[in-house]
Amino acid sequence: MLSERILQIQPSATLEITARAQAMRAAGLDVCSFAAGEPDFDTPAFIREAVKTALDQGKTRYGPAAGEPVLRKAIAQKLHQDNGLTYEPEQVFVTNGCKQALYNLVQVMIQPGDEVLIPAPYWVSYPEMVRLAGGVPVLVTTSRETDYKITPTQLAQAVTPRTRLLMLNSPNNPTGVVYCREELLALAQEILRHDLWVIADEIYEKLVYDGMEHISIAALGREIYDRTLVCNGFAKAYAMTGWRVGYGAGPQAIITAAANLQGHSTSNVCTFAQHGALAALQGPQEELHRMRQVFSERRRVMVDWLQTMPGLGLVPPAGAFYIWVDMRATGLTSTQFCQQVLEQYQVALVPGRAFGDDQHVRLSYATDLATIEKGMARLAAYVGNLAPLSVGEGKR
Ligand SMILES: Cc1ncc(COP(=O)(O)O)c(C=O)c1O
Structure with a gap:
């Protein structure tokens, strides 16, 4: 019944985690999500x-x-x-x-x-x-x-x-x-x-x-x-x-x-x-500049946090609103890492597997600073507990 063409394509690898994060939220848990692929601002x-x-x-x-x-x-x-x-x-x-x-x-x-x-x-x-x-x-x-x-x-x-x-x-x-x-x-x-x-x-x-x-x-x-x-x-x-x-x-x-x-x-x-x-x-382009400045500040805060976490590595990003974090030193797959941090610390990240790389995770900073501070503190606690496993350096 289904065409060969359509059978060749994969369902989104991010759906599982996103669905789980939503279910946890619905159950009243305070989930910090860094999974967003869109600006959190209203259209001007x-x-x-x-x-x-x-x-x-x-x-x-x-x-x-x-x-x-x-x-x-x-x-x-x-x-x-x-x-x-x-x-x-x-x-x-x-x-x-x-x-x-x-x-x-x-x-x-x-x-x-x-x-x-x-x-x-x-x-x-x-x-x-x-x-x-x-x-x-x-x-x-x-x-x-x-x-x-x-x-x-x-x-x-x-x-x-x-x-x-x-x-x-x-x-x-x-x-x-x-x-x-x-x-x-x-x-x-x-x-x-x-x-x-x-x-x-x-x-x-x-x-x-x-x-x-x-x-x-x-x-x-x-x-x-x-x-x-x-x-x-x-x-x-x-x-x-x-x-x-x-x-x-x-x-x-x-x-x-x-x-x-x-x-x-x-x-x-x-x-x-x-x-x-x-x-x-x-129309006026001021809003665009304002949004960019807000993103830039959030990016700084998130990068600063991530650079203190043992076992994680990154190239500070110059664009978009994502940070691509190398977590191969943890010895986990990206899906395991994301599942654990979600279940244990209520922080939602996107596994790199979705983007063709199972040793990285993607964090989006299209969310407010308070969520970033709270979620980063939780991620640091999670990574701190993993630290004995870590063999890599955190900074670059
Ligand atoms: C790299 C890239 N290209 C294209 C798109 C799709 O953009 P649009 O929402 O305008 O279809 C996205 C959306 O996430 C994207 O990240």
């Missing part, structure tokens, strides 16, 4: 107001599958201003979150059997998107020793005659790392040398800290621009996760194909939500 008021106005103005009907023309134009302007990328509005398509842009692009770019390079750890959906398109995910494993970044040599070594595409995510979920210009240039050279394409997932672009700058790989030269599909969205920067508005931009033939696919599957993104997204781009 001026964006919500813009949607109310759009509703009153009757922006409630079907629209073009590729998006409201006014929004495609505004996104093209944004990509020019913020990222130094020049696209015609027709080279932009509006999607149900960044996720649908990624999904559609993989669908239209991959032939059965094509290999897609995915740096690991990876965002959970990449390998499944590739499998659903009939492609073969090829993991390129990063480690703490290389700051969780792939190197050009690794990239070159992973290439075969079937390799077509690289999925590149910077700032990164789950590691929080941000590739700098030189690193991207070196990767771009390899991509061009091997005649590959890149899907650049830039959904966390606005969440970078310590003066770090987000660079789009597509901005590094005409040749790499021609080989890159940029994906982004409103979810993380503007606290709009539930709105489901994202976009993709790139070479016209590919964008047209991806928009066609959308025309036969989901059609246009909710029309009035698109008007909210338009307001987000055109």
Whole structure:
């Protein structure tokens, strides 16, 4: 009854822990959760107001599958201003979150059997998107020793005659790392040398800290621009996760194909939500800066705590709102670690297994400082009790 295609994909490895944390909460336990994958802020008021106005103005009907023309134009302007990328509005398509842009692009770019390079750890959906398109995910494993970044040599070594595409995510979920210009240039050279394409997932672009700058790989030269599909969205920067508005931009033939696919599957993104997204781009950006500052402070507090814990290691993250913690010195799997800390200390973390690495756990600081202080004290107590097992160092 079920198709082979769908049988190949895995259910989310994070569901079990999240469900257990919710059950514990429902039972009245005080759970500190560092599992969130979304900002804990409300969507800024001026964006919500813009949607109310759009509703009153009757922006409630079907629209073009590729998006409201006014929004495609505004996104093209944004990509020019913020990222130094020049696209015609027709080279932009509006999607149900960044996720649908990624999904559609993989669908239209991959032939059965094509290999897609995915740096690991990876965002959970990449390998499944590739499998659903009939492609073969090829993991390129990063480690703490290389700051969780792939190197050009690794990239070159992973290439075969079937390799077509690289999925590149910077700032990164789950590691929080941000590739700098030189690193991207070196990767771009390899991509061009091997005649590959890149899907650049830039959904966390606005969440970078310590003066770090987000660079789009597509901005590094005409040749790499021609080989890159940029994906982004409103979810993380503007606290709009539930709105489901994202976009993709790139070479016209590919964008047209991806928009066609959308025309036969989901059609246009909710029309009035698109008007909210338009307001987000055109309105004041102060809220965005304020949210970033709050995230930055929480990140500092969490990193400080983690660096005192024996047996845990980390690369201080420069972007997104996650910390990727190396717990291999504990001798536990990521699932065991997460289960124990949840059952014994009521702290919810996400096991690295979900991201293709069973020796790390992901902590999100998209939660308030009081929860961070309380949860970190509990985690320190848990790790302190494990300490005799630990063989690794805590600091880096
Ligand atoms: C790396 C990455 N890409 C894409 C997405 C999906 O974003 P959206 O909610 O806009 O579909 C997420 C969401 O968690 C993400 O972490």
